[in-house]
Amino acid sequence: MMERVYNPVFVKELKLRFRSFKSFSGLMFYLAVLCVFIVGFLLVTTEFTGRGFFKPDISFIMFAVLSIVQMALVLFITPSLTAGAISSERERQTLPILLTTTQSSTQIIIGKLLSSVAFLVLMLIAGLPLYSLVFLFGGVAPSQVVSIFLFYLVTVLAIGSIGVMFSTITKRTIVAMIATYGSIIFLGGITAFFFFLTIAFHGMTAAVGNSWMSYFWAAINPGALMLTLISPEMGEGLTEVSGVSLPVWVTYLIVYSLIIVFSLTIAIRKLRANMKNNR
Numbered sequence: 001m002m003e004r005v006y007n008p009v010f011v012k013e014l015k016l017r018f019r020s021f022k023s024f025s026g027l028m029f030y031l032a033v034l035c036v037f038i039v040g041f042l043l044v045t046t047e048f049t050g051r052g053f054f055k056p057d058i059s060f061i062m063f064a065v066l067s068i069v070q071m072a073l074v075l076f077i078t079p080s081l082t083a084g085a086i087s088s089e090r091e092r093q094t095l096p097i098l099l100t101t102t103q104s105s106t107q108i109i110i111g112k113l114l115s116s117v118a119f120l121v122l123m124l125i126a127g128l129p130l131y132s133l134v135f136l137f138g139g140v141a142p143s144q145v146v147s148i149f150l151f152y153l154v155t156v157l158a159i160g161s162i163g164v165m166f167s168t169i170t171k172r173t174i175v176a177m178i179a180t181y182g183s184i185i186f187l188g189g190i191t192a193f194f195f196f197l198t199i200a201f202h203g204m205t206a207a208v209g210n211s212w213m214s215y216f217w218a219a220i221n222p223g224a225l226m227l228t229l230i231s232p233e234m235g236e237g238l239t240e241v242s243g244v245s246l247p248v249w250v251t252y253l254i255v256y257s258l259i260i261v262f263s264l265t266i267a268i269r270k271l272r273a274n275m276k277n278n279r
Contacts (some may be wrong), residue, residue: 009103009111017119030073030123037069038062062133064191064230068150070127071155071226075188077179078120078156082163084173086114086271091173093154105271109264113164114159119154124149151249153224158256159184161263168267191221199241215242217252 017023041062086109089095098108134140162183166176195217218224218238228235228248238244 004262007111007114008101008109009098012235013110013111013115017115023119026077027126028048028075031126031130033073034066034070034127037066038130038133041065051200053060059134060140063131063140063144066130066134067226067230068223070124071152072122074120074152074156074221075159075161075184077118077123077183078159079163079177081119082160083167083177083180085116085164086267087170088167088169089175090171099272105268109164109168109205109247109267109271113160113264116163117156117160120160121153124152144229147249148226151222154253154256158259158263161206161260161267165263165267168270187220188222191217192223195224198277211242212244215244215246215248216251218242219248220255225249225252259277 045058045062045110086095089098092211105112131145134145159180163176163180164181167173170176170179196213198214198217215238224238225248228238235248238248
């Protein structure tokens with residue numbers, strides 16, 4: 001049983017990543033950005049005197065902005081960790097050696113993905129003590145923090161899978177990284193533009209019924225889902241605007257699960273595309 005679960009590629013990549021000084025310097029930079037934001041927010045709120053009151057509603061604002069900043073940092077870092085998973089092996093000319101081992105294509109791709117996701121999960125866990133300040137001042141429920149971190153995990157897996165896919169089908173790491181960042185721009189920016197465009201079109205035509213397209217564009221947008229998780233009133237407002245009562249997180253989970261499966265399937269099939277015997 002242990003032989004089936006054990007993944008040598010995952011173990012090797014995990015050891016190399018966590019022994020690298022670059023990884024821990026990136027973690028230090030990530031925490032430093034969050035610390036600077038929190039300290040600056042507290043100083044501005046207390047008017048730089050340290051004697052001002054910090055009300056629960058202000059604590060909620062800090063939690064919302066901190067979650068958005070953390071999401072932006074995670075989306076910015078993820079392509080740099082996953083877009084070179086296979087292409088870097090090809091550039092170092094070590095990919096043929098890796099393919100001649102007894103490891104299957106699935107083990108190689110999953111091992112590369114999980115090693116990158118493990119480091120990103122470490123970053124999220126390292127930021128938990130900073131979130132504890134929110135509970136110190138009140139205004140935020142623990143369930144909101146749990147839902148936010150589950151949202152991070154699903155998003156990281158999806159973006160990481162896209163990065164590994166582009167890293168497999170392209171020959172250069174820089175090309176895979178650009179394509180992955182382009183996917184993030186589409187999911188985060190273009191979908192928001194289409195959402196407002198469909199809402200405006202639906203209003204101008206005075207159409208009767210549900211605006212399914214506006215709901216769909218909002219449901220696959222990471223920022224829109226985060227807003228509904230932070231503030232349930234946002235979800236109710238989206239329901240009123242689109243006329244669709246299905247929770248946004250359900251559609252988000254379905255779509256991003258399909259993205260993960262599709263991206264990993266393409267990566268696994270294309271890894272040995274030029275070999276006679278695919279594994």
